[in-house]
Structure formats: C-alpha cells, structure tokens
Amino acid sequence: MLSKKLGYKQPTPIQQQCIPPALEGKDIIGLAPTGSGKTAAFAIPILQKLWDAPQGLFACVLSPTHELAHQIATQFEALGAGMGVRCAVIVSGDMDRVAQAVVLAKRPHILIATPGRIADHLRNTKGFSLHALKFLVLDEADRLLDLDFGTHLDDVLKAVPKQRTTYLFSATMTTKVSKLQRASLTSPVCIETSSSHHTVPTLLQYSVLYPLIHKEALLVYLVNSLLSNSMIVFVRTVHDAQRISIILRTLSFNVVPLHGDLTRSQRMGALAKFRSGDTKILVATDVASRGLDIPLVDLVINFDVPGHSKDYIHRVGRTARAGRAGKAIMMVTQYDVELLQRLECLLEKKLEEWPTDKEDVLAMHPTVDEAGRVAANELREAGKQQKSRKRKRQAGETDDQGIEEVSLLRGARRH
Structure with missing residues (x-):
C-alpha cells in the first residue's frame, strides 16, 4: 500500500542489494548513480530498527546541501508516516540557531543536517549531544568532501558513539571518500550498482x-x-x-x-x-x-x-x-x-x-x-543597480561612522 502511494513498483538495484545486509546490522558503502533510489535504501532499514527500539536522536543523516536535506526528510516522513516518525532538518538559513536548539531539545527520531551546522550545535548548544546515536548516514559523500566539509565531518565523527551503524553513499569512490570510509566504517559491505563512468541503459x-x-x-x-x-x-x-x-x-x-x-x-x-x-x-x-x-x-x-x-x-x-x-x-x-x-x-x-x-x-x-x-542590456542594467546598491550601503556605513565620531567628540567636550 505504502509503496504504491510513493510510486514504488519494485526495488531498484541499490535497494535490492543494500537493504538485506543493512537489516542484518552491517555497515554499508553504496556506490550508485543519482536517481537510483538510494535514500530509500538507507531509510527503510533505519525505520525498521527504529520501530523495533524507538528512541529520540536515533539516526543522523549528513547531507551536502539544504535542498537535499529537505528531500531526505520528506522521504523519511513519507516512509515512516504510519509509525509517527519525527524528523528535523538542521541547516543554515532555515531558522536561527536558538530556534534549532529548541527543535533539538525535543529529540526528533531522525536528524538530517549539513555538517557545518550540526558541528556548530555540538560545540555551542548546551545539552545537545549525539552520544546515544544508533545510525550515521553520510549521503553524497564525494560531494561532502568536495565542498570542504572535512573538518566538520571530523567533529561529528568524534561526537558519535563508536558502537553505531554507519552507511556511506557516494556516486564515485574517490581517494578522499576511501579515507573517510576507513575512518568511519567497520567491516563494511561494499555495494556498487554500476561503474562511475557508466550511465543507465534507459x-x-x-x-x-x-x-x-x-x-x-x-x-x-x-x-x-x-x-x-x-x-x-x-x-x-x-x-x-x-x-x-x-x-x-x-x-x-x-x-x-x-x-x-x-x-x-x-x-x-x-x-x-x-x-x-x-x-x-x-x-x-x-x-x-x-x-x-x-x-x-x-x-x-x-x-x-x-x-x-x-x-x-x-x-x-x-x-x-x-x-x-x-x-x-x-x-x-x-x-x-x-x-x-x-x-x-x-x-x-x-x-x-x-x-x-x-x-x-x-x-x-x-x-x-x-x-x-x-x-x-538587462544584465548590464542589473549590474549597474547592484553596484549602486553596494555604493549606497557603503555610504550608509560611512555616514553611521561619521555620526558616531561626532557623538564621541561631543561627549569628549562635555567631559
């Protein structure tokens, strides 16, 4: 019923190969092209384990972009609708850090975040930790590393328990991704559905x-x-x-x-x-x-x-x-x-x-x-307007500085 609602007719190759070992509790490396259905490949085993032993802050999924983080949350919510799964997206720009801290204090089941923002909360949000986390997912790992999230990933890896299950998904196995999997996974099952240089037959x-x-x-x-x-x-x-x-x-x-x-x-x-x-x-x-x-x-x-x-x-x-x-x-x-x-x-x-x-x-x-x-002409005009706005902003800052200096001088004279 749920699979029909979500448009699933049959499992994709990455789902067929990932879900069985994932349900056995194995760490997974999944190498698959975009559009292969990998989100469901890690979401379904996580939701099954959550059903068996529910707890807050059960899983954390790290995503390279805001948009992808929201899409992953949407899939988790759709797949876990019948069990009342609670997801939270923690990325910069959506809400301020204080509002996000309130969300984190409610201990959602699934946390989907960009590495920089979650590392920031680990450092600065009182009472927040990932010490009880059961699952860590590194999605689009090659892109996480291309975007220089390496330091933030290190911070997250230090904050999560060693006894956890880790899934790493990537379109390609680069040298950086290989180093990351050695640092974060234990005896993983490696699943590659196609060569990184091959496109799908359709x-x-x-x-x-x-x-x-x-x-x-x-x-x-x-x-x-x-x-x-x-x-x-x-x-x-x-x-x-x-x-x-x-x-x-x-x-x-x-x-x-x-x-x-x-x-x-x-x-x-x-x-x-x-x-x-x-x-x-x-x-x-x-x-x-x-x-x-x-x-x-x-x-x-x-x-x-x-x-x-x-x-x-x-x-x-x-x-x-x-x-x-x-x-x-x-x-x-x-x-x-x-x-x-x-x-x-x-x-x-x-x-x-x-x-x-x-x-x-x-x-x-x-x-x-x-x-x-x-x-x-449109682009030229847009460029002029942008420069004009920039000049006005700079002039405003200069005026503010001038007013501040005059105020200080007047205050000095009074003394």
Whole structure:
C-alpha cells in the first residue's frame, strides 16, 4: 500500500542489494548513480530498527546541501508516516540557531543536517549531544568532501558513539571518500550498482556539432523542437544561466533559472515551478545536477561539454531515473571536439548524432541575436543597480561612522 502511494513498483538495484545486509546490522558503502533510489535504501532499514527500539536522536543523516536535506526528510516522513516518525532538518538559513536548539531539545527520531551546522550545535548548544546515536548516514559523500566539509565531518565523527551503524553513499569512490570510509566504517559491505563512468541503459545519449557562432540559435532550435518534453538546460556559469534564461523568456518560452547566486527561497521557488509543471524548462548550473529530487525530466541539454566525466554523469542523471527512459543531448562546438572524444572514451560509448535542419537553425539567427541584445542590456542594467546598491550601503556605513565620531567628540567636550 505504502509503496504504491510513493510510486514504488519494485526495488531498484541499490535497494535490492543494500537493504538485506543493512537489516542484518552491517555497515554499508553504496556506490550508485543519482536517481537510483538510494535514500530509500538507507531509510527503510533505519525505520525498521527504529520501530523495533524507538528512541529520540536515533539516526543522523549528513547531507551536502539544504535542498537535499529537505528531500531526505520528506522521504523519511513519507516512509515512516504510519509509525509517527519525527524528523528535523538542521541547516543554515532555515531558522536561527536558538530556534534549532529548541527543535533539538525535543529529540526528533531522525536528524538530517549539513555538517557545518550540526558541528556548530555540538560545540555551542548546551545539552545537545549525539552520544546515544544508533545510525550515521553520510549521503553524497564525494560531494561532502568536495565542498570542504572535512573538518566538520571530523567533529561529528568524534561526537558519535563508536558502537553505531554507519552507511556511506557516494556516486564515485574517490581517494578522499576511501579515507573517510576507513575512518568511519567497520567491516563494511561494499555495494556498487554500476561503474562511475557508466550511465543507465534507459538513457539515450546524443551529440550535435555546430560552429560556436550558431550556438545560441541551435539551443533555441532544440528547445523549440522538443517543447513537449520537460527539460533541464545545463550551463557552466551563473552568467550563462542568466543570459540563456533571458533569451528564452524574450522569445516567449516559459523558463526558470537555477544557480548558486539565487537565495535558497528563490532556488526552492524555481524547483517548485518546474516540479509542478508550471514551466517545462529549467536552465541550471551544476548546483542542480547533484542530489536534487527533480522527478520526470524527459530531456537534458548540455549547453557545453563538461570538463569532467563525473560532471556529465551527474548532469544526465537528472533524466532516465528509476528505470524510466530519458534523452540527453550534448551541444558541441569546434573547440569541444577533443573534450567530447575524451568523454566518449571514458563512457566506452560513442554518442549518436542528433538530427537537425541546418536551414531552420540559421533562420533563427536574427531573432535570437535580437534576444541576445535584450539579455545583454538587462544584465548590464542589473549590474549597474547592484553596484549602486553596494555604493549606497557603503555610504550608509560611512555616514553611521561619521555620526558616531561626532557623538564621541561631543561627549569628549562635555567631559
């Protein structure tokens, strides 16, 4: 009943292989691509053990990002709805430390946190500890280490009991991850569902080669011709995400950007619009390519060739999730051919060519070029406004300092 409600028809490979040894009490290392169902692979055994012996602060899941932490909490709450599981998300930006300390004092069953914030509470929140913790989960461990959470992870590992069960999940087994597993796990069962350089078989992968001068016109052509699909357009920089979003919006496409310069509430708003189907086009930097739960993405367009194969794997992992079919199209210019060949070598797969009508692509140039000018003007104006606000803030600080100095002088004269 619950599995049907949550959309589960059958266990994914990582769930099939992880859950039995986890229920036996073994430490687990799970190496699996994004979209493989790993959250349920660790949540189900934890909830089963919690059912057998309920207690507060039973498990702590460490996540690299705020968004992923909230998604993990949502899955725990859905899977544990029938047993009244209490979850708490402890990340920066959601609420202040005092409010979080109140939440922690209530001893939720499952704690989902970013390493920096939980380490902060371990140091500074009176009465809070993890000395009775039964389970520790290191999710997206490769990214936890990429984001320099190493010191905070050390603090957490020192604070948790040695007699505990630990699960480590990662898309790749890097040298750093290997060191972390040696420091945190005891005789673990290692489960790898696929090579870190391989994509899922239900993903159809294509490339399309055009000169750089036609790149934006080609993108508009692809978006327009594939408009019935929900799609993520991945770009390399925040500037590209802003520019491409404005170009598409100017051409009457319903599009939302997602990048690291947005506030957390803006990012969550963009994701909500995309998830609900209000918009079918998300233009994103790699901030969106790891961990985020974005269901039913039909198509990924790579506006540029990622410099590393693992970035490509994570990007295209947004589609063809949990056994569903999906497509990925790589846009390649004359300057990217060597990068593409290197990627194909690592994937052990040659990407098929995506068919295009060259005349139709070229015919879009005048319209796309005009939209590009609109985007340039908007970004230039936004830059001016940002500088103006910065100057005003600095001037305000200077005025405040001047008033303070005058007050001090007057006070000195009175004395």
